[in-house]
Amino acid sequence: MTLNPNDPRVKKTRRGLQEAFVRLILKQGYDSISIQDIASEAQAARVTFYRHYRDKEELLTDCLNTLYEGLAEKTQRLSPQSLLEGRSPLSALYEHIEEQENLYHILFSSRGTQTVIERMRHHLALNALDALRTTGRAPQGGIPLDIVAYHTASAQLGLAMWWLEHGKPYPAAYMARVSLWLTLSGLLETMGAADMTLPPPPFPA
Amino acid sequence: MTLNPNDPRVKKTRRGLQEAFVRLILKQGYDSISIQDIASEAQAARVTFYRHYRDKEELLTDCLNTLYEGLAEKTQRLSPQSLLEGRSPLSALYEHIEEQENLYHILFSSRGTQTVIERMRHHLALNALDALRTTGRAPQGGIPLDIVAYHTASAQLGLAMWWLEHGKPYPAAYMARVSLWLTLSGLLETMGAADMTLPPPPFPA
DNA sequence: TTACAGAAATACATAGTGTATCATAAGCTC
C-alpha cells in the first residue's frame, strides 16, 4: 500500500516526523536516535514511521532534500537587478544558511549525506564555470577548467562551512561579498586578465 | 582491566580489527556493519572487540587518527631542498592520498569523522597563513586573515577530495602543483602583490 | 615452570528492528 502524499494526514505526519527528527539530532546526535525516539517525539506510533520511511537515513535524506530545494529556489530568484546591487548566488547561500541554521549544522556535520553537499558543490562549480566563460579567455598554462571550477567551488562552500561552524564571526552579507571577491580576484589572475581590477568589499562597521 | 598496548597479542588483535574494519567498510559500507561482522572478519571473538573499543565509532577514529599521523609525518619530512624542487605540503597530501587511497575514500565519504577532516583543513590553513605572512603585506580592503586562510585551505582540501572521488583524472604531482599555483596566484592578487608573477605549471604529457 | 594477561566460548539480559493484524478515526465522495 503506497501512501497518498497529498492527503493532509500524510503531510501532517511527515512534517511531524521531520521536525521531531531535527530536534532530536540537535539534542542527542544522530547515531543514538532510535525509530521509537522519533515516533515518540512526533507523538506518533512507531509503526507509522515505517509506513513513510524505510529507515533513519531515508528520513534524513528527505529533510536535506527539502533544504536543498529551498536553496535552489532562493538562488533562482536572483534578478538581474539584484545582481547589479552586489548580490550573487553566494548571497543566497549565506542567507539561506542563516535562515535554516539548524539544518545546515546537521548537513555540514559528518552526518550530512555527502550527496547533498556534493550537489551544492557541483552547483557552485557550474556557477564558477559560467564566470570563467564570461572572461572569454582560456586559463593560463592550459589548466583544465574542471580543476579551476572545483577549486573555486570548494573554496566557496568550505568557507561557508567554516563560517557557520565557527559561530558566524562576520555578517552573512559581508561573507558573501568577500567570498565572491576572493574568488574573482583569483580567477581573473588565473585567466590572464589581471588588468581587470575589482575593488575589495569594505569591511563592515 | 586496562590492556597493555605493547603486548604483542594486543597489537595483533587491534591491527586485525582495524584491517578487517577497513575491508568491511569498502565492501558493504559503514552503517550495516555489526560488531560481530568485524570480529568474524578479523577471526576474533565478539567479546574481544569490546575489550579494545567501546563501539564502531571508536575503532574508526583509531583508524583515521593513524592515517592523519602518517600525513603529518610525511609533511614534516619536507626539506628546504625539496621545497626548492617544487614540492610542497600539497605534494605530501596528494602522495599520501595515493598511498592510502582506501582509507581516504572512507575519510572523505560522509562517514569520515569530521574531526579528522577539520584537522587537515586547519593544518592547511596554518600553511596558508605562513604564505600570507611571507608576502609582508596586509590584505586588500582589510579582509580578515582567517577568512583568507580558510578560503584557501578549503580550496586545497576540497580539490583533493574532488580529485579522489572523481577517479583521479590527473596525476597527483600535477594536481599538487596546480593547486599550489591557483592558490598563490589568488593570494598574490589578494595581498596587492600582483606585480609578482608565477609561471603556471606545465600540463603533463 | 610458573604466574600473569589476553583471547575464546558460552550464556544472558536488554534494546532495537521490521512486519502483521485488527480496531479506530480522519478525510473524501455522493
Place this chain on the structure above:
DNA sequence: GAGCTTATGATACACTATGTATTTCTGTAA
C-alpha cells in the same frame, strides 16, 4: 450527513544486535 476509503494507533511477535559476566584456554615473560 451516510458511507466509503485510507491513514493512524495499539498490540503482538520473530529476529538481530548490544553489552556484560563467567569460565576456560593459550601465548608471553620473568
